[in-house]
Amino acid sequence: MRGPSRRLLLAPVTITATKPLLPTHVKGFLWVDTLYRSTRLVRDLEYYWNPRAANLTGQTIQFWDHLDRRHPGLDHDTLSVEDLGHLYVRFHASGDARPMDRLRHYTERVEREGWVHPSTRAATRGWQRQLGLLGVHDPGLTADRPAAASIDETVELLVRRHLCVDHRGHGGPAYLDGTRWGMPLRPVIGADAHANYLLIILRDLLPRLAEGDEVLLVHDDDLAHDYALLARVLGELGARPSRLPLGRVPIGGAARSSRYGGWDGHSLGRLAELCLREFDPAVYRLGMRLYFIAMLKRTASEPFRLDLLRRAMTRAGRMLDEAGVPNETVKAAGDGGAGGTGRAGETDVTGGADDGDDLPAYLGGFAAPAGWIDPYRLTDGLFARRPSPALLKQVYL
Template identity: 60%
Template sequence: MWGPRTPNLTGQTIQFWDYLDRRHAGLDFGAVHPDDLGRLYVRFHASGDARPLDALRHYAARVDGEGWVHPATRRMTLHWKRHLDLLGVHDPGLLRDRPVALPVGETVERLARLRLCVDHRRHGGPVYLDGTRWGMPLRKVVGTDGHANYLLVILRDLLPRLTPRRRVLFVYDDDLAHDYALLARVVGALGARVERLPLGRVPLGGLVRTSRHGGWDEVTIDRLARLCRAEAGPDAYRLGMRLYFIAMLKRTSGETFRPDLLRRALGRAERMLGEARGDGPPEASAAGCLRPSGWVDPYRLTDGLFARRSRPVSRTLLDAVFL
């Protein structure tokens, strides 16, 4: 489930927009290369030039009320959609506006009735998700400035959709594991069946860092796409990227990104495509990778595909899942 308003309501997004509008007002953001926008993002975080969120409520109001998107974010989103199309990745609705289901106040009231949050707003204080019954600390989700963080925005979207036994799979950055463990408990208390799939970051130069710190200039998706597509066809590019980032690096790899191994995965992908046979439904190949709640573990499935040596891979599986 995806909605652009959710990431666009986060504090770091709104503060970056404000920085761009104050410090780079003359730029045509729709014409700036996405890599240069990324460098501006790094510069913003290094500068410490972030205004308080209570001074930026007009941004949140436009996003929440109209689905407005800053031109820089729209430019970056179009760029990512083009690359997701090249990779054959399903578009969850990157450019399709969808209002968040509930307002902040109603979400907090629902959680408070279920004793899942502590609300100090009437005293001028914050709102906390309350996981103390599970031995978890309180987690602030609305600050004294009135800004709701990403966890509350997720709950604003999820609460009306949760029914008893509804299955929910959270896919998230492993650095956010504590937040999603609490979120899973809250959603589980509302009757849903929850599973989690944390994704690790790939080290660069032996270090795992967020994009805000930079150091990614040589490994942007643009550069990787040019490197790979100069050496492999469209299908081998799609399959090779999956073999490298899923089967070779695994979910929480400690190994630094290596272009030579990516090239090896591309070569393996071309051989697999050349040898593939159109046999059997893809469900048969995926059956051994099913989780109890019914979703297929992409790491087990891809690892199994990569490990096959004795017989050709099913072309049906490749077309349905990987291409």
């Protein structure tokens, strides 16, 4: 494991708040949450999440425009997250997306004011309630964080380092240039002048990374090509990147985007309702982590199964009983944070350190080569020995 004095920036791909949290999203949040809460006990760690990154994407802005044109009188506060998700599915099926060069008033307002459409505000509030019940640290889902650099500043830096081909002066697009590594040119700004998510990420990350800083990129496995290029660019500019790709969770045998539907009955809200009818909140939190981390693994393609989730809940209940962790140690609404830095030796609000004096040393045995704690190895290890109350309280509950 690398020295604990070196800072690690945890940068997961953001999710557009246009639909309910589905098994693939839940898996991502639980892997990142377990990684964050364990790694911050052994080294300096910053968890960075910027809602503007998702709110500036074309799929989000085109959906906002669709709602404003086709459903102008909609009261978003009366909609459930699932209701919004059904509207999102119908939007994608309708072919009603307008070109981005006609929607600059949305991007300009987001850039200038941090403005968020009422639909996304409502969806995010629903996410916060559900993730709080699950005990997931809030990285700043509603925080307003202006991008650290402008589009022009970022492109200029990349061009100087021969990492970008910029044709905007001739009415064309701009490309990330990874040809030195045998990678094809990747468009990051279209001819319509709209920047895609890769450039939005670079606008945020590049000014925040000092020479030698480590950054962990967590992303969907189907974005691996983009993130491999992103890691190369960050490395060329002096950072020390590593990646954690996570496989999607198929629903009914299909691992596809939420925009295509077919996810009814599988949202996080529905899963919480089913589990909490039978199990205590502490069992729900630990059982969800056992299932989505240890049982589904990082890249496993096994479809979501309620019977296996129930089995994980039963096992979680036995673990908590064996460790002597009472249900009262669980507090509602997570830790209420808005992103931030974890320091070695910090304890979580869900319990005291009791037997946790040697917890950092124990966690260090599950470190990946880049110095972050591997959620799968750590969680799978819970099945092999009785977990300590400190580990459960500070990392899993």
